[in-house]
Amino acid sequence: MDNLTIFTEFLLMDVTGSRELQVLQGVLFLVIYLGALTGNLLTVTVILTDTRLHSPMYFFISNVALIDLCSISVLVLRAVVNSLKGSRMISLTECAVQVFLFTVCVAVEFALLVVMSYDRYVAICHPLHYGLIITPSLCSQATAGSWASGLVYSAVHTGALFRLPFTKTNVIQQYFCDIPQILRISSSDVQFCEFVLLAVSVCLVSVCFAFTFVSYVNIFSTVLKMHSKEARNKAISTCTPQLAILLLFLLSGSVALLGPIAKTPSVKNLLTAMFYTVMPPFMNPIIYCLRNREINTALRRRFCR
Numbered sequence: 459m460d461n462l463t464i465f466t467e468f469l470l471m472d473v474t475g476s477r478e479l480q481v482l483q484g485v486l487f488l489v490i491y492l493g494a495l496t497g498n499l500l501t502v503t504v505i506l507t508d509t510r511l512h513s514p515m516y517f518f519i520s521n522v523a524l525i526d527l528c529s530i531s532v533l534v535l536r537a538v539v540n541s542l543k544g545s546r547m548i549s550l551t552e553c554a555v556q557v558f559l560f561t562v563c564v565a566v567e568f569a570l571l572v573v574m575s576y577d578r579y580v581a582i583c584h585p586l587h588y589g590l591i592i593t594p595s596l597c598s599q600a601t602a603g604s605w606a607s608g609l610v611y612s613a614v615h616t617g618a619l620f621r622l623p624f625t626k627t628n629v630i631q632q633y634f635c636d637i638p639q640i641l642r643i644s645s646s647d648v649q650f651c652e653f654v655l656l657a658v659s660v661c662l663v664s665v666c667f668a669f670t671f672v673s674y675v676n677i678f679s680t681v682l683k684m685h686s687k688e689a690r691n692k693a694i695s696t697c698t699p700q701l702a703i704l705l706l707f708l709l710s711g712s713v714a715l716l717g718p719i720a721k722t723p724s725v726k727n728l729l730t731a732m733f734y735t736v737m738p739p740f741m742n743p744i745i746y747c748l749r750n751r752e753i754n755t756a757l758r759r760r761f762c763r
Contacts, residue, residue, distance in 0.1 A: 465628035484541025491534045497743030498523040508756040526739035529563035533634045553635040558616040565608035579673040695751045710734035
């Protein structure tokens with residue numbers, strides 16, 4: 459026991475090997491971050507300032523945009539600072555905070571995407587009862603419940619992950635504190651506990667995904683039965699962005715969970731991690747701007763002013 463080394467700092471991945479490439483990597487992360495920052499802030503601003511968008515659907519969209527902004531800030535800002543400073547170091551406390559905040563963002567966004575699928579189901583399949591079912595109080599309760607469940611899940615997850623000291627190694631082969639990487643260097647007791655938590659999480663996610671899948675099947679079956687082409691196009695324009703974002707979220711999550719755990723630094727590992735951490739917050743505002751007619755119209759009005 460006297461020969462054990464307890465690590466209080468971690469070394470993040472360095473795939474460049476030269477100072478110039480480190481700076482270039484930091485600039486690339488900064489450009490992506492500024493693009494995501496601009497897109498998500500613009501989405502939130504347009505929804506808040508345009509009274510035509512003050513509806514439950516856009517209330518949820520603005521919350522998703524804020525969560526995307528938080529999630530990319532938690533990971534990318536640290537990567538930018540490390541790259542520009544030429545540092546790979548992150549403390550144990552900072553790593554735990556990063557894991558906690560990122561897990562909160564992921565859990566809350568998934569919960570909100572499930573709520574949004576129900577919102578679109580009621581709006582398209584039961585339009586006459588929409589105002590009675592989807593009330594402002596229900597929207598507030600659903601959002602608060604999403605945040606509460608995300609906070610509880612993240613607290614349990616992070617507490618289990620960091621409850622024992624790290625003695626194997628302090629090298630994380632990723633540009634941020636990736637949960638699979640932390641599990642790789644953690645003790646066997648922590649790995650078993652995390653396995654149980656992940657098994658429960660998979661069951662909960664499967665139930666939520668089944669609910670969302672059934673909602674969208676009912677939505678598109680109802681849309682196909684509509685006789686009015688204008689009503690059909692409007693329904694599709696409000697549903698396809700949410701469905702595209704849900705698919706992007708699930709695809710990136712599958713890559714994160716099912717992909718191999720890197721043991722050596724490589725550009726492939728960096729690009730894979732960027733896909734499931736950076737691309738959803740960066741792409742979501744673009745998807746809304748391209749596919750949602752009402753947000754498009756609101757943006758044109760804003761720029762004309």
